[in-house]
Amino acid sequence: MYSVSVTAPVNIATLKYWGKRDSVLNLPTNSSISVTLSQDDLKTTTTVSCSDSESYSVDQLYLNGKLESLESLRSQKCLGELRKYRSEMEAKDGSLPRISEWPLRIVSVNNFPTAAGLASSAAGYAAMVYGIARLYRLPLDRSELSKIARQGSGSACRSLYGGFVAWEMGSKKDGTDSRAVQIADVGHWPGIRAAILVVSASKKEVPSTGGMQLTVGSSDLFEYRVKNVVPPRYKEMEQSIIKKNFEKFAELTMRDSNSFHAVCLDSYPPIFYMNDTSKRIVKLINELNKSQGRNVAAYTFDAGPNAVIYYEEKDEHLVLGVLNEFFGHLPGWDKKRSINYSLPDRFPIDLFNKDIFSQGVSSVILTGIGEGPKETQEVLKMP
Amino acid sequence: MYSVSVTAPVNIATLKYWGKRDSVLNLPTNSSISVTLSQDDLKTTTTVSCSDSESYSVDQLYLNGKLESLESLRSQKCLGELRKYRSEMEAKDGSLPRISEWPLRIVSVNNFPTAAGLASSAAGYAAMVYGIARLYRLPLDRSELSKIARQGSGSACRSLYGGFVAWEMGSKKDGTDSRAVQIADVGHWPGIRAAILVVSASKKEVPSTGGMQLTVGSSDLFEYRVKNVVPPRYKEMEQSIIKKNFEKFAELTMRDSNSFHAVCLDSYPPIFYMNDTSKRIVKLINELNKSQGRNVAAYTFDAGPNAVIYYEEKDEHLVLGVLNEFFGHLPGWDKKRSINYSLPDRFPIDLFNKDIFSQGVSSVILTGIGEGPKETQEVLKMP
Structure with a gap:
């Protein structure tokens, strides 16, 4: 059994994301900018684990104490992409445990009300993607991870970074250039x-x-x-x-x-x-x-x-x-x-x-x- | 002493007037369309009179029982234009009484609340302009009168007609082509x-x-x-x-x-x-x-x-x-x-x-x- 716990922040856009040019890949009609808010006050905490024991029969998500579905296309795309990266690593390096095939358990809590317009899905998908990437030890930087989180919830991609963050809309059809980048870190303008x-x-x-x-x-x-x-x-x-x-x-x-x-x-x-x-x-x-x-x-x-x-x-x-x-x-x-x-x-x-x-x-x-x-x-x- | 009484309707735009390209002449940034509402329910009644007797020392406006100022540039432009037309008629025809020089008294009441977003100024200026034009017996059609009313309150120009009315924005700098025209009268679509x-x-x-x-x-x-x-x-x-x-x-x-x-x-x-x-x-x-x-x-x-x-x-x-x-x-x-x-x-x-x-x-x-x-x-x- 492997386990990692992470926290991820909420971000609130100052230049708004509104409109998708591709609603399957979550590609936006315009670039956006946000401020990542302090996790001291608003955060999602997520423990992700995987195991080949009997108690891990299927992928499971517990959100704020309740079992939630992972069946949505959006969740499936995030999990699928992360597993694909892991299984490619495992194929190249025979010494790695083949945990990409194991069921995942994701336990997540927000310290703020869900779905009240406080960007809980952004923090939630960012935590899930970041957590699984750490669990799998994927050699992907935050910008690469943002492309995966984006497919869960568009604005989630901006929660992969602290400070001031841009989501560059990109122009490619496959969405590989639609990702978050950091404009400036917290230290640049901490006040x-x-x-x-x-x-x-x-x-x-x-x-x-x-x-x-x-x-x-x-x-x-x-x-x-x-x-x-x-x-x-x-x-x-x-x-x-x-x-x-x-x-x-x-x-x-x-x-x-x-x-x-x-x-x-x-x-x-x-x-x-x-x-x-x-x-x-x-x-x-x-x-x-x-x-x-x-x-x-x-x-x-x-x-x-x-x-x-x-x-x-x-x-x-x-x-x-x-x-x-x-x-x-x-x-x-x-x-x-x-x-x-x-x-x-x-x-x-x-x-x-x-x-x-x-x-x-x-x-x-x-x-x-x-x-x-x-x-x-x-x-x-x-x- | 000469006197005429008129009533004028409210109009409510279905294609909105919002924006002036010339705020002195009240020239709009776009053409608009409105429906004129029945005077059975909403109207301004205005009695205009003029006299050379002593009781008529200056132009006066009584609106809903209160003496109101006629000093505004907008009111002055309406009165000035109407007087100018009348005095030109008088200059051409010596038999006409020279009433353009006499003070005007305008007594006006709305049968609905003033300035509550119910287009009271439109009905008010339309009644005033139409009333004075009748008093002066000006040979101007409603479209011509609409250009005068427009200078009092933009949307007033549309209250010169019944039925469905367009205010054509026009393109001339002097505003002489910015006027109301009737798209269809009440009988066209009375329901x-x-x-x-x-x-x-x-x-x-x-x-x-x-x-x-x-x-x-x-x-x-x-x-x-x-x-x-x-x-x-x-x-x-x-x-x-x-x-x-x-x-x-x-x-x-x-x-x-x-x-x-x-x-x-x-x-x-x-x-x-x-x-x-x-x-x-x-x-x-x-x-x-x-x-x-x-x-x-x-x-x-x-x-x-x-x-x-x-x-x-x-x-x-x-x-x-x-x-x-x-x-x-x-x-x-x-x-x-x-x-x-x-x-x-x-x-x-x-x-x-x-x-x-x-x-x-x-x-x-x-x-x-x-x-x-x-x-x-x-x-x-x-x-």
């Missing part, structure tokens, strides 16, 4: 912080895959976004990261969130992921930025109503000063309880009815930029 | 009905003029909408009206509403006019259409959360069957109180939590397609 405002922990109304293909097939504005808006924005965002220009990075992040939700709304029938609570959060951030005469914070929304607010550590007193005013009573402030926040100077608090603006958010997660998948000593047992 | 769901009667958060210029200046998708999406849609919508093809007319109307709100959302900072109540109405209409296997109703949203639902009279039992289920307890059903509505066959009522879906709408206005401005015997007195 990037993220505050997640959890608006709803219920399951998504419109799942991402169905939603994005509805947009691809019906939005009149979508193709223009993909061909004309995203490519120059990608380069600008990459530069803003390299130059640590938060003002620009924030503007591009907010603009791209808006653009993504705009093409969702332009779908037929329209898709709405942001709700009235999301919009109130947009207004809070806009007014904070206006009051300071610069972008101290950037909102971004994925395929759900939750907000992720990026900011720099040096401005934490400003951003958390506002968030604490409205959401300070909610779970998630433990690490900051001792700090006495106050509203930033010039913040136009009179514009906001506090009763209304405090509504709809259920918890807060205060985190920051973080590292990619890594091995861990923690071993998860079958439930 | 078009409209149900207005009034979501909020408060003033708009983002006024249209500021909102549209923010979109023009900041949305990456806007120019594509204007240049590539609207022109073919305009032709298709015009054809759908001429052919009385409701299926197509409804699809184009919903798509264009989505597209307009998408470019609002794509603005920086984003503009949101639809709220969670608006989105629930979209879902009701989508599910109604799906359940019937055809478009029996089309939603459209202007620069506010109110919904306008267009449908054909022959499908009234289906559309009002659904609306009555959720909004039957609200004001606005008087004319239909005697009818026993029931939910349409196959409508998936289980998808809707009635408590939630009934929220947020304050009243209903059941109306239909109607005629353009006309003279009336009703005389409004100065309050």
